[in-house]
Amino acid sequence: MASFDFDQAEGLRRMLAGPKPRIVTFLSATPQDDKGAMLVNLGASLAQSGNDVMIVDACTRDYGVAQRLGVDRGPSLLQVARQECALNQVIHPVPQGFSVATMARMAPASADEARRLAKTFDVLVKQAGSIIMVDGEFSEFSDGGTFPVPIMASSEIVVQVSTSAASITNAYALIKRLSQHLGRRPFGILVTGATEAEAKVVYDNMSSAATRYLAVTLTSMGSVPADEYLHRAARLGRAVVDAFPLAGASVAFRRLAGRFARTGMQQGRAA
Template sequence: MGSFKCDQAEGLRRLLAGPKPRIFTFLSATSAAEKSAMLVNLSASLASSGSDVVLLDACASTNGITHRMGAEIQATLLDVARQERALNQVVQAMPQGFGLASLTRGSLHAVTRDANQQRRLSNAFNVLASQSDVLMVDAELDEDGNLPIPAMANGDIVVQVSPDAASIKNAYALIKRLNAQLGRRPFSVLVTGADEQEAALVYQNMAQAASRYLAVELHSIGSVPQDEQTTRAARLGRAVIDAFPMAGASVAFRRLAERFTLSAHGAKFGA
């Protein structure tokens, strides 16, 4: 367990060592429900710790966070790039404490074939990132294994995985595709639906395989246990830390947010 905690500290230290804005691009190898629960509750936890957080839906499918939350999109970053809307119309304040935005309402295929529009969309993305403390990106890879916007790789890429074999296999496949497109660079791993011991085993097995077969370094940023209170809070339209502050998941999310905050101020993990 000592190695896992050391890797976890190093992973979180790396996440927040760079200059602001902090961009975290999340790719999930879990169910849409588990992914959305993680994104909402982690964003809410960071917001409750004092960070200005924007959660950006960059998914072309219906698995994106805006669809999962039932949010009505008034304007997107693509609208801004096309000079049809202003940037201040894109972010919606959510009751959980963070802002919610959307990259587009549908496919980005046409945009990626237009260099000028892609440049404008990247500029809009960078401005959105600069106006928040933390930009959380709910992303999917396209059929070629690319991120929707290359700038999403400028921050930290976090792969979410659960302990079941199918999720671990899918997570490794995601890392393999990312490595093929982005070249050798480290990636972060967040294990959900697992206690600390399970998470340690999942991370260590993935890290060993990635190092051996891909020469890729992985860092753990922690874990969140399975907790029915998370689902109950979602039904209430609230974050679990607010609805059920003593739940196991609440403790885990607060601990993760606290580590982010302490690291941002130069404190050592485990202190």
């Protein structure tokens, strides 16, 4: 009976805890501004479809989402870890419908501080919502480097790539480096600035090479076309799905948001 009561209590705790938040780390082999624009518009699209979304800016060198949206001047999660401020002081709701937090503007000063940052991020994840999108960067990795917090290594990882030869080469090199650090695991590929046909060619070529030479499985996360309305919306300080809902990019972001909300990358299929 005692065991039965314990099982019931544990089951109740799991039910009350709700679904486990989904963490997706985004890295990019495109110009700095491309990833920021993609994350803002994808975050807005997910929020419009009823998801509770937070974007964590984990960039220390590149132009991150927090800077793009003008919420980078407040405290960071590292300052929470140092007990210099409260967690709610680093969370910034933005007009696009989601929240933004900055992880750190510099690397932790010690291994102990890195552990405290990881614990702080874990607490944020539990409070943040259903989808946590992490704005990462290629320069986070060194020859022996890792992500700033361990949970990012076990999260879904999506690499943004364009149709240019340089971007494809850089994306493949990034995937190779990631697989060397993290072991054999799937990676998502998101092609931006491309038609569906162009994106399919990019994905098929990268997937074939990754399977053959790295023994790594790639998953197509979809594509977003080049669209002048993306730039117009950015100049207005708005997401394209809000400012120009009928634009081709808006249609693509809504489709992309639907795919992200429905299934995890590991269960996805090539598109």
